Amino acid sequence: MKNSQLYKGSLTTIVMTLLGENGRMYGYEITQKVKEITKGELKITEGALYPALHKLEAEGVLEVEIENVDNRLRKYYKLTEKGTTETVNRLAELEDFIRNMQALVQPKLDTI
Template identity: 55%
Template structure:
């Protein structure tokens, strides 16, 4: 993935996290990284250095909750959308989708009539 795509993904990481967690009850960090890689056929990759600060920020805001379990002798921290924050997560995703729709109108205007300039 090139540097520009990496920057765009970094700015969208909260949306990626919320979308994945809204579709799955809970996930751990490495699992989120792998799911993004899988879904984009390797085109987008979230580094752990970008992911964990975003997860901690969302947890600090009360949007995510965590649960630690021991798996194969190692502690694994699972993240979930807090029960009382489901609506907030849906609202954030809708806001992001609206932004993407507006951006699409700018990047690929389809219904604009082209008037030649004299």
């Protein structure tokens, strides 16, 4: 992911939001989708993506479907019911965070 502390800790929220919007996705697809949406600005660290997906799966936030695609097995991830609720909560929390940060930082940015 883009080398900034601001983006740290947001990987799972990004993944969950994408899965909420797209139904089910596989690992490579997630990395490409993020690149596409952010026009290459944000690049997910692939080494961190799969551990995050597995952690969410173990927590019951995601469930998997495995299919044979193009001579290999592919693991698709999708949100569980618990995951859908959790995504809504996280997005609400993120909105609050952005609003508060704007209120705190915007006056200072205007003076620069």
